[in-house]
Amino acid sequence: MMIMCLGPLVLTGCTRSDEPPSLPPTGVYAHDAASENSQAEPAPTDGTAGALTRSLREAGWFCAQVRANADGRALWCRIGHRDEADGVYPQVAQFLLDRDDRLAWAWFPSPGEANHEDDQVAAAAAPALTAIWPDAVDRVRQEIDDFNRDLQTPTARRSDDIPRTGWRDTHADYSYDGHNGLVVTALDASVRRWPFGSEHYATTMSFAVDDLLAGGYDCFYPPQQSCNRPQSNGYFRVALRGDQIVSAQFGVGSLIKSGRQRHLLSEEFPHGLTFLTEAVRRPVTERIEQSRRSGTSFAGIVAGTVVIIDARRGAADGDDLVAYFDIQIGAPLTAT
Known part of the structure; x- marks a missing residue:
């Protein structure tokens, strides 16, 4: 189905000037095992991990540290939204922390039943990011709200491109669209080799x-x-x-x-x-x-x-x- 989007001179929230970040980022899994640990444990309640997941856990999300290696550790949070027919539509959030306990990367994908009136991406991302970057929350909410409102503009024209928006603050680069949701790439932290282990629990x-x-x-x-x-x-x-x-x-x-x-x-x-x-x-x-x-x-x-x-x-x-x-x-x- 074609996506509606206004021209860039009219709709500043719908841009195509930069390519969206690749998922996953190029090369982050192209490495040999680096002390991979795939044994899951509850998400820490202290430090950066605890701060990032606290609002989600308080809202009923399940959060865990799902894998780690010599360079970083991965957190995964999930909640199941039920519809009137008792079907479950999961919503997840992913965080990657570096060895110094700093947020390096985060992703808040769009859930299957997200809507623009009650945006579930912003509802999850804003309080989580506020816990570590208090001055980022207003911009996150405003950019997502503006983008979703602009998509409803009746004078929009057809485009083959997926409309998206991106911005930067002192903490991170942000990319948002209705398909991938919100991707956050920190400016002062990075993980060269991302954890990929699963041998603890899975065969081939x-x-x-x-x-x-x-x-x-x-x-x-x-x-x-x-x-x-x-x-x-x-x-x-x-x-x-x-x-x-x-x-x-x-x-x-x-x-x-x-x-x-x-x-x-x-x-x-x-x-x-x-x-x-x-x-x-x-x-x-x-x-x-x-x-x-x-x-x-x-x-x-x-x-x-x-x-x-x-x-x-x-x-x-x-x-x-x-x-x-x-x-x-x-x-x-x-x-x-």
């Missing part, structure tokens, strides 16, 4: 694909990274670095009758969750099964592994339960 796709096929998934890897299971309306998607799984998402149902699970997880994963390492497979599986029995959601860390479970409950009567679960294991690489 080539190791897991045969078990997915055995469970009824249509999966052609390589190159396919998204597999479907027609029998149960299931799906399995991965984010990879080479062959290494970084994060995995899949959907699975639950059918409880007379207090017993009638849709066993082994129907879809006959050899267990073999895309997970043996160190975390059992506790993560047990946590998933707990949600499948109770029909409840979950966001947290299990055996050093990020686990997100979004439950959509159907019919429930006494000990009977019908539900569907969207599950995420691990967090994606920063800026992806």
Whole structure:
């Protein structure tokens, strides 16, 4: 669909003079392992990490330090917004801190259901950035508000370019558009080698694909990274670095009758969750099964592994339960 945008002389919030920052920035993952640590832990409550995430945690977001290496550490925050049909639309925020505990890079992507009247990007970004750069918040809110208001101008003309705006203050370069959201690149801090580890909790796709096929998934890897299971309306998607799984998402149902699970997880994963390492497979599986029995959601860390479970409950009567679960294991690489 074509995007509406006024000419640059009229609409200062819609610019195409500079290219938007690449996601991820060029070359930040083109390095050998640098003391990679992929064991997740709760986001620190002190220092820069605590300041950045405090407003998000107070608003109900789940935040964790998801990986680190010799040069920096990555934080990942997430909240699930529910619509009237009980569907979940996640919103995330990503932060990269350098070895001196300074913010080097941040991203507040646009959630699927963002709207311009109640902009969720600004609502997340402004209080988070205010905690470390108090003088930046008014400009952040004003630029985003002006941009979104300008997009509503009825005299806009059609353009093949995605309209965007960018600005700079004493702290960072900022880039915002309705597709990618807000990207923040600090001026006085940088991380040369970004953390990419996931070996603590994830195996490789080539190791897991045969078990997915055995469970009824249509999966052609390589190159396919998204597999479907027609029998149960299931799906399995991965984010990879080479062959290494970084994060995995899949959907699975639950059918409880007379207090017993009638849709066993082994129907879809006959050899267990073999895309997970043996160190975390059992506790993560047990946590998933707990949600499948109770029909409840979950966001947290299990055996050093990020686990997100979004439950959509159907019919429930006494000990009977019908539900569907969207599950995420691990967090994606920063800026992806």
